[in-house]
Amino acid sequence: MNRERIVGAAQDLLDSEGLAALSMRSLGKRLDAGATSMYRHVANKDELIELVVDEVYGEVEVPDADGRWREGIGAAAGSLRAMALRHPWVTGVLGQVGLAYLGPNLSRASQRMLEVLGAGGFGPLEADQAMGAVIAYVVGTVTSETAWLAMVARSGRTESELVADLQGTQDHLNETAAADAYDDPARYREDSFAFGLGLILDGLDVRLNRKS
Known part of the structure; x- marks a missing residue:
């Protein structure tokens, strides 16, 4: 038993069953180990979550600082979104993790974005x-996105099927300019994310040019 194995098992549990399913007892069953033995490596559940968040943060890729800040931050934001969609539970803790703990992966990604x-x-x-x-x-966008995808999963239908059903029961969806995009809901989600991100980057660009 070591910390790496505990963190890996916790990540697997979170990915498969979600944040509510994680406890030291449930993790002990997965590892066929008692909670006491795990407490030798991890102080408590909060620390364990911080460690797992830092582990998945290692998947976030931030380009080199070459002066093209807009492209670099856009790529980093896209990578963070992709990570959060792979690990939907993470949106429930990203807002709080990092205030008390900056693991090496989270710290590295943050420092690279600042650079x-x-x-x-x-x-x-x-x-x-x-x-x-x-x-x-x-984080805000992916929180809504993962909630929607969880609803899709519970429905037992594909995302396209569920959107089609909603269009049939909510006429106002058919009246929007984006109605055609619902033929490919995943693409629509990506385009919506990129649109909102673009607005933020536009605002930062204006602020930066105002200084020069």
């Missing part, structure tokens, strides 16, 4: 605030 923004011309404070705004947008 991208700094190389693009943002001062230290503005870079930190810009990063916070982008991350808040991603």
